[in-house]
Amino acid sequence: MKILVCISKTPDTTAKIAFADNNTKFAAEGVQWIINPYDEWYALVRAIELKEANPAVVLHLINVGNADNEPIIRKALALGGDEAIRINSEISDSFNVAAQIAAIAKEGNYDLVFTGKETIDYNGSSIGGMIAELLDLPFISHAVTFDIEGNNATVTREIEGGEEVDKATLPLVVSCQKGMAEQRIPNMKGIMGARTKPLKVMEPIAADILTSIASFDLPPVKAGVKLVSAENPEELVRLLHEEAKAF
Amino acid sequence: MVLVFIDQSEGHIKKSSFEAACYAATVAAQLGTSAEAVLLGVTSDNLSSLGNYGVKKVHTIANETLTNFDAQLYTKAIAQVVETTNADVIVFSNNTTGKAVAPRLSAKLKAGLVTGAIALPDTSNGFTVKKTVFSGKAFANININTPKKIIALNPNSFNVSITTDTAEVVPFNTSVDASKIVVSAINKVTGEVSLSEADIVVSGGRGLKGPENWGLVTELATLLGAATACSRPVADIHWRPHHEHVGQTGLAIAPNLYIAIGISGAIQHLAGVNRSKIIVVINKDPEAPFFKAADYGIVGDAFEVMPKIIEAVRKIKATA
Numbered sequence: 001m002k003i004l005v006c007i008s009k010t011p012d013t014t015a016k017i018a019f020a021d022n023n024t025k026f027a028a029e030g031v032q033w034i035i036n037p038y039d040e041w042y043a044l045v046r047a048i049e050l051k052e053a054n055p056a057v058v059l060h061l062i063n064v065g066n067a068d069n070e071p072i073i074r075k076a077l078a079l080g081g082d083e084a085i086r087i088n089s090e091i092s093d094s095f096n097v098a099a100q101i102a103a104i105a106k107e108g109n110y111d112l113v114f115t116g117k118e119t120i121d122y123n124g125s126s127i128g129g130m131i132a133e134l135l136d137l138p139f140i141s142h143a144v145t146f147d148i149e150g151n152n153a154t155v156t157r158e159i160e161g162g163e164e165v166d167k168a169t170l171p172l173v174v175s176c177q178k179g180m181a182e183q184r185i186p187n188m189k190g191i192m193g194a195r196t197k198p199l200k201v202m203e204p205i206a207a208d209i210l211t212s213i214a215s216f217d218l219p220p221v222k223a224g225v226k227l228v229s230a231e232n233p234e235e236l237v238r239l240l241h242e243e244a245k246a247f
Numbered sequence: 248m249v250l251v252f253i254d255q256s257e258g259h260i261k262k263s264s265f266e267a268a269c270y271a272a273t274v275a276a277q278l279g280t281s282a283e284a285v286l287l288g289v290t291s292d293n294l295s296s297l298g299n300y301g302v303k304k305v306h307t308i309a310n311e312t313l314t315n316f317d318a319q320l321y322t323k324a325i326a327q328v329v330e331t332t333n334a335d336v337i338v339f340s341n342n343t344t345g346k347a348v349a350p351r352l353s354a355k356l357k358a359g360l361v362t363g364a365i366a367l368p369d370t371s372n373g374f375t376v377k378k379t380v381f382s383g384k385a386f387a388n389i390n391i392n393t394p395k396k397i398i399a400l401n402p403n404s405f406n407v408s409i410t411t412d413t414a415e416v417v418p419f420n421t422s423v424d425a426s427k428i429v430v431s432a433i434n435k436v437t438g439e440v441s442l443s444e445a446d447i448v449v450s451g452g453r454g455l456k457g458p459e460n461w462g463l464v465t466e467l468a469t470l471l472g473a474a475t476a477c478s479r480p481v482a483d484i485h486w487r488p489h490h491e492h493v494g495q496t497g498l499a500i501a502p503n504l505y506i507a508i509g510i511s512g513a514i515q516h517l518a519g520v521n522r523s524k525i526i527v528v529i530n531k532d533p534e535a536p537f538f539k540a541a542d543y544g545i546v547g548d549a550f551e552v553m554p555k556i557i558e559a560v561r562k563i564k565a566t567a
């Protein structure tokens with residue numbers, strides 16, 4: 001079985017969100033970059049577990065981005081995986097990124113493509129579905145568990161107000177979220193080993209760009225909190241009912 | 248024409264679809280055209296009443312296979328309706344179905360997609376849609392540069408208004424392939440309000456000390472018809488189920504009212520709840536960062552304050 005895990009790079013969850021160049025670009029100075037948590041904690045770790053359970057599994061990572069992404073890719077390789085592919089592209093349109101990944105997935109005959117449920121910066125939650133469509137494969141999104149026996153996968157996915165258990169045969173595209181696996185910390189052996197794992201750089205294919213970012217805005221600042229004394233909580237309820245008309 | 252996808256679960260239309268329908272009707276009016284709807288699978292709901300939400304026609308493919316969700320089959324079916332009706336804007340609710348189908352349809356039709364939209368498109372110069380980014384900490388205005396356009400609207404971001412109009416229900420004839428996905432179980436938390444669609448959410452954090460104290464949260468939620476939520480550590484230590492975890496790595500919600508009890512308000516928590524219209528914080532630490540994001544608050548011990556709040560709400564509900 002061949003698994004491809006899609007890895008993206010995002011600002012650290014505590015990074016200050018500010019914009020530059022007339023609010024057209026994310027102000028990246030001084031920002032710490034991490035592997036998108038859904039990709040690292042869930043998609044990648046679950047794929048590593050599948051490989052641990054079955055050493056015949058071939059596990060490749062893929063990232064679409066420029067050379068600045070390599071430290072993140074090495075960090076992912078330190079957790080596990082046999083090799084990584086970086087598609088050398090700056091383009092951030094979801095469709096274009098998905099087209100790059102789909103081309104590799106097709107070429108490499110992967111049985112399983114894992115993505116995170118979304119990136120925590122642009123919150124697209126689009127790329128997994130797009131890859132599946134480009135490959136004409138079933139897509140199970142928001143997976144919270146993934147198990148496999150031979151070619152038969154059992155996947156639990158989140159639905160509004162609960163969960164659904166799906167069965168499907170490989171090949172398959174799955175987007176992963178909390179529940180799939182537990183976060184791991186890379187150990188020294190992994191970090192040393194990652195240095196010598198192959199990281200192939202490939203040039204992007206020509207693909208459409210369907211959208212572009214015009215500008216960013218920050219939310220308006222709140223007016224400030226209205227505090228009610230702990231001696232009189234009933235007053236809070238009155239304010240919510242009569243002033244805010246919240247219930 | 249603007250086509251809105253109406254989502255059903257086990258035969259019933261989801262609440263977020265009514266909101267998407269109103270949004271689609273308003274986009275249609277803005278573009279000088281009309282809105283129509285597409286519904287897949289077998290439902291028992293009265294579909295002509297979708298006209299109340301502004302759609303003129305409902306195209307239905309009442310095929311049993313489509314009653315269960317399969318993103319691949321749904322995409323094929325919707326794409327056929329788009330082609331036949333020549334829709335140029337397609338609207339989804341950005342719920343778990345929309346998140347799986349809208350991107351597929353985007354790739355299939357080469358139609359630019361904006362997920363997580365929170366406002367009507369700006370059509371003064373091209374077609375620009377505002378969406379949340381950085382988990383609600385900012386917004387991006389995205390240009391869709393293709394003739395066909397897809398918008399997935401975040402739940403609770405558009406006002407639903409109702410008329411007495413009805414819609415014409417027209418069966419759409421097409422063959423449906425066998426599904427490659429077998430749904431073997433649907434486990435819904437019954438009797439509870441769905442968190443992503445709830446108007447009011449009552450949420451608890453580590454300040455509540457243990458699962459045995461959650462009555463303070465659930466009792467208030469029941470009185471208010473609210474959904475319950477929690478901070479990440481609370482789900483991690485299994486005081487509450489994982490699906491209640493809100494925040495940057497959990498669910499992002501935007502209810503009318505969010506009541507946070509014993510939650511510090513870490514930046515990752517705020518990322519999932521800061522689009523709530525009114526935020527109420529109950530925390531014994533006046534320095535808790537949550538107060539900076541709150542509209543109303545009490546600095547006090549939840550164990551003393553909450554019973555009084557519950558009583559006061561009960562009184563109002565009893566006289567209402």
Ligand SMILES: Cc1cc2nc3c(=O)[nH]c(=O)nc-3n(C[C@H](O)[C@H](O)[C@H](O)COP(=O)(O)OP(=O)(O)OC[C@H]3O[C@@H](n4cnc5c(N)ncnc54)[C@H](O)[C@@H]3O)c2cc1C
Pocket residue numbers: 013037451452453454455477478479480481492493494495496497508509510511512513514515516519529530531532535547548549550
């Ligand atoms: C990458 C990353 C992603 C994360 N994602 C999320 C996420 O999605 N969601 C999330 O919630 N967190 C997330 N976190 C964790 C987050 O940083 C905080 O640790 C977490 O939100 C804290 O939860 P808490 O407020 O319940 O607990 P604490 O921080 O322990 O706060 C408890 C609060 O309760 C108050 N309190 C104590 N006793 C009482 C009392 N008797 N009455 C009233 N108040 C009381 C205290 O003053 C305190 O403010 C993430 C962290 C990281 C690093």
Ligand SMILES: Nc1ncnc2c1ncn2[C@@H]1O[C@H](COP(=O)(O)O)[C@@H](O)[C@H]1O
Pocket residue numbers: 005006007008009036038039043062063064065094097114115116117118119122123124125126127128
């Ligand atoms: N540039 C990228 N390179 C590789 N994978 C990506 C990239 N961007 C997004 N992904 C994958 O697609 C998932 C969903 O991303 P998005 O649709 O942008 O929210 C992420 O969790 C990643 O697994």
